Amino acid sequence: MAETKSPIVDIHTHVYPPSYIALLKSRSSIPYIRSFPPSSSLRLVILPAEDTESTSRGRPVGSEYYDIKKKIEFMDTHSIDISVISLANPWLDWVPADEAAKAAEEINDEVNEECGKFPGRLFAFATLPLSGGKDVIVKEIARLKQLKYMRGIILGTTGLGKGLDDPELLPIFQALQDAKLPIFLHPHYGLPSSVWGERANDYGHVLPLALGFPLETTIAVTRMILSGVFETVPDLQMILAHSGGTLPFLAGRIESCIEHDAHLKSEGKLGKGRKTVWDVLKKNIYLDAVVYSEVGLKAAIQASGEDRVMFGTDHPFFPPLEEEDGKWASVETNYEAIKGALGGGSKEERAALGGNAVRVLNLNSK
Amino acid sequence: MAETKSPIVDIHTHVYPPSYIALLKSRSSIPYIRSFPPSSSLRLVILPAEDTESTSRGRPVGSEYYDIKKKIEFMDTHSIDISVISLANPWLDWVPADEAAKAAEEINDEVNEECGKFPGRLFAFATLPLSGGKDVIVKEIARLKQLKYMRGIILGTTGLGKGLDDPELLPIFQALQDAKLPIFLHPHYGLPSSVWGERANDYGHVLPLALGFPLETTIAVTRMILSGVFETVPDLQMILAHSGGTLPFLAGRIESCIEHDAHLKSEGKLGKGRKTVWDVLKKNIYLDAVVYSEVGLKAAIQASGEDRVMFGTDHPFFPPLEEEDGKWASVETNYEAIKGALGGGSKEERAALGGNAVRVLNLNSK
Numbered sequence: 264m265a266e267t268k269s270p271i272v273d274i275h276t277h278v279y280p281p282s283y284i285a286l287l288k289s290r291s292s293i294p295y296i297r298s299f300p301p302s303s304s305l306r307l308v309i310l311p312a313e314d315t316e317s318t319s320r321g322r323p324v325g326s327e328y329y330d331i332k333k334k335i336e337f338m339d340t341h342s343i344d345i346s347v348i349s350l351a352n353p354w355l356d357w358v359p360a361d362e363a364a365k366a367a368e369e370i371n372d373e374v375n376e377e378c379g380k381f382p383g384r385l386f387a388f389a390t391l392p393l394s395g396g397k398d399v400i401v402k403e404i405a406r407l408k409q410l411k412y413m414r415g416i417i418l419g420t421t422g423l424g425k426g427l428d429d430p431e432l433l434p435i436f437q438a439l440q441d442a443k444l445p446i447f448l449h450p451h452y453g454l455p456s457s458v459w460g461e462r463a464n465d466y467g468h469v470l471p472l473a474l475g476f477p478l479e480t481t482i483a484v485t486r487m488i489l490s491g492v493f494e495t496v497p498d499l500q501m502i503l504a505h506s507g508g509t510l511p512f513l514a515g516r517i518e519s520c521i522e523h524d525a526h527l528k529s530e531g532k533l534g535k536g537r538k539t540v541w542d543v544l545k546k547n548i549y550l551d552a553v554v555y556s557e558v559g560l561k562a563a564i565q566a567s568g569e570d571r572v573m574f575g576t577d578h579p580f581f582p583p584l585e586e587e588d589g590k591w592a593s594v595e596t597n598y599e600a601i602k603g604a605l606g607g608g609s610k611e612e613r614a615a616l617g618g619n620a621v622r623v624l625n626l627n628s629k
Numbered sequence: 630m631a632e633t634k635s636p637i638v639d640i641h642t643h644v645y646p647p648s649y650i651a652l653l654k655s656r657s658s659i660p661y662i663r664s665f666p667p668s669s670s671l672r673l674v675i676l677p678a679e680d681t682e683s684t685s686r687g688r689p690v691g692s693e694y695y696d697i698k699k700k701i702e703f704m705d706t707h708s709i710d711i712s713v714i715s716l717a718n719p720w721l722d723w724v725p726a727d728e729a730a731k732a733a734e735e736i737n738d739e740v741n742e743e744c745g746k747f748p749g750r751l752f753a754f755a756t757l758p759l760s761g762g763k764d765v766i767v768k769e770i771a772r773l774k775q776l777k778y779m780r781g782i783i784l785g786t787t788g789l790g791k792g793l794d795d796p797e798l799l800p801i802f803q804a805l806q807d808a809k810l811p812i813f814l815h816p817h818y819g820l821p822s823s824v825w826g827e828r829a830n831d832y833g834h835v836l837p838l839a840l841g842f843p844l845e846t847t848i849a850v851t852r853m854i855l856s857g858v859f860e861t862v863p864d865l866q867m868i869l870a871h872s873g874g875t876l877p878f879l880a881g882r883i884e885s886c887i888e889h890d891a892h893l894k895s896e897g898k899l900g901k902g903r904k905t906v907w908d909v910l911k912k913n914i915y916l917d918a919v920v921y922s923e924v925g926l927k928a929a930i931q932a933s934g935e936d937r938v939m940f941g942t943d944h945p946f947f948p949p950l951e952e953e954d955g956k957w958a959s960v961e962t963n964y965e966a967i968k969g970a971l972g973g974g975s976k977e978e979r980a981a982l983g984g985n986a987v988r989v990l991n992l993n994s995k
Binding site for chain 2: 581596
């Protein structure tokens with residue numbers, strides 16, 4: 264392990280606590296967990312694109328999904344001191360409205376308890392009871408402050424069903440700002456399958472995972488920016504999964520399109536007080552460093568700042584295809600990208616590996 | 630003008646030659662040109678998202694769209710020595726099959742003639758008669774070699790209707806490789822409108838233009854890579870609009886998803902001989918520098934190489950909102966990005982501004 268003052272922190276790492284696994288096993292449409300005979304091993308199917316009769320149907324779901332000890336083992340193998348765990352997609356999006364409050368409470372309590380089993384090594388992002396409606400959500404946000412290890416919330420892109428530019432979300436964003444709980448924005452729904460073409464199944468999960476996920480995130484946060492969320496809730500803090508999807512690369516084009524839009528101008532939306540995409544990137548947004556290349560990570564750092572990027576692994580997803588005891592290539596790639604972009608042993612590298620997360624998420628207080 | 634040895638070349642600049650304007654005026658569904666009373670000024674409507682009753686319905690279409698002298702004036706204002714002009718989207722995608730050959734011949738001949746009016750200052754990318762079928766297309770490709778100023782072809786993402794990973798396109802890609810005609814890949818269709826949400830019209834054209842266009846390009850070229858186009862036609866040359874959409878930023882994630890895909894592995898598609906996304910970026914792909922930020926341009930340069938990026942303007946699109954005689958902000962932003970990324974006055978800056986285009990597109994021979 265690294266010395267205490269410079270821990271390595273994984274802010275993008277998922278869990279399916281036992282109560283969530285039980286929920287998924289009880290279901291027959293996505294998201295669900297079941298075996299597909301003749302095999303008896305359990306598989307998790309969470310994306311429409313992978314719910315097909317093929318070798319790409321779902322993915323194996325082993326104990327690394329629900330046994331918190333496996334998380335600690337993974338952390339030890341990869342020199343990770345602290346993990347900020349979050350429920351994996353699709354969270355509680357699909358829970359009936361009248362069950363949402365209870366489901367969120369149970370899962371948040373359970374995750375908080377699991378953090379408590381390894382004090383100082385585990386913190387968490389909580390899950391909101393989105394289908395329960397505004398009052399239920401705001402109530403759960405207030406309750407989270409009593410859960411010792413909660414340091415923010417994980418959120419998908421659908422919000423209350425109309426996306427994150429829905430004005431109905433503003434009181435929720437306000438409550439999160441007031442509670443100083445950052446949003447970890449994470450994709451799940453990708454893009455409509457028509458965009459992948461007739462041959463999509465030939466390519467396994469690559470198109471929805473490699474493109475659908477980051478493009479979904481980019482669209483969601485751009486809609487937030489255009490709708491004025493960051494002017495209305497000016498201190499809202501967001502951590503964007505996968506280094507912002509593609510936001511760092513497209514920020515210039517988005518700004519140029521805004522500045523050249525006759526409609527926005529005629530509506531008086533180009534005046535003083537508008538936060539540019541760059542303003543939001545440097546004031547409201549943090550980016551994980553889960554982008555698998557130095558090229559992407561450098562763009563993320565230049566867009567948002569070297570004090571605003573944070574190491575992550577996406578564990579337990581992207582395991583090695585060959586069963587191995589050693590380190591995961593998906594993790595090493597992101598370690599290498601940080602080292603390449605910021606210089607091995609540099610202050611900036613240590614900040615990206617953990618210092619930024621400790622500061623932003625207040626991980627020194629247990 | 631810059632000295633002869635170091636010209637400034639605009640490789641992303643569009644024209645609507647008079648014959649194409651006439652075609653658009655004859656139509657009543659997109660793409661079309663008409664006036665919307667009470668205004669008598671002509672407006673061009675090319676995107677479904679902009680075909681609505683609002684101030685964002687289409688865009689003004691003035692003589693800069695069809696008068697080649699206006700192109701030269703624009704070039705002079707912005708110190709551009711050479712332009713490689715291309716028909717703007719949606720090209721001839723919508724032409725009935727039996728009219729495709731004639732339409733392409735007329736437009737390519739007309740564009741070639743316009744280049745001849747300003748020898749040495751104008752070259753062009755040709756338009757293919759896509760709806761005419763494979764034989765018609767290959768025949769037009771052969772004919773292009775006789776047109777003095779043609780240096781490649783512009784292509785959208787639909788191909789013969791099934792996208793660019795359609796095996797039926799391989800003979801066409803082969804013909805382009807054999808004719809040494811690079812493909813200038815350009816988006817038009819964006820993404821299904823559902824992804825922009827209920828409030829999309831509030832944001833003018835921003836979402837489909839700023840995100841839909843580059844995401845479409847990214848998906849199209851990734852599908853080509855996954856389908857094996859670049860192994861089958863190994864010397865195919867592509868120039869990607871808007872610095873590759875988002876390909877430079879996402880290349881690492883795409884590679885990681887490929888290497889971790891159980892389906893691709895079980896199909897034997899991860900073996901030797903596979904070109905990685907990085908291989909394709911450095912061997913088959915050139916990127917224009919139309920990305921409106923130093924952040925994006927640096928990623929493009931690092932992904933593809935400083936000898937593979939090429940200045941562009943997207944003229945006549947993105948004019949200043951206020952009528953001005955001076956320089957366009959959209960152009961200056963891209964000039965500044967090149968200067969910032971490569972250093973003002975450097976050899977690399979001159980290459981990006983024109984040297985790379987002269988070499989790759991053979992612009993010294995008139």
